[in-house]
Amino acid sequence: MTRLVELEATGPRKLDSDDVDDEKGNVAVCQCGLSDSFPFCDGSHRRTRDEADGETYVYDDDGRKRLERVVTSGDESGGADDPDQDD
Numbered sequence: 001m002t003r004l005v006e007l008e009a010t011g012p013r014k015l016d017s018d019d020v021d022d023e024k025g026n027v028a029v030c031q032c033g034l035s036d037s038f039p040f041c042d043g044s045h046r047r048t049r050d051e052a053d054g055e056t057y058v059y060d061d062d063g064r065k066r067l068e069r070v071v072t073s074g075d076e077s078g079g080a081d082d083p084d085q086d087d
């Protein structure tokens, strides 16, 4: 099974001091989806620093690729934003 998830965050969510483990120190939760230590941030979000607004990227072992367009089954009939489609 493959799951495509779109994430827009380019950095972690740092937890409150009450949530920090005394032994591990600061804990930051990954919001970019690229961490090898998910759900914890490992700094991999730095790869997103030069992403352009409005663009979609795929990251894999070979690096990063920009997508022209993501097509979902909803797009075939105009998608959720289709003003002619009944909700």
Ligand code: FES
Pocket: 010, 011, 012, 013, 029, 030, 031, 032, 033, 034, 035, 040, 041, 042, 043, 044, 045, 046
């Ligand atoms: S936010 Fe994902 S690795 Fe840091």
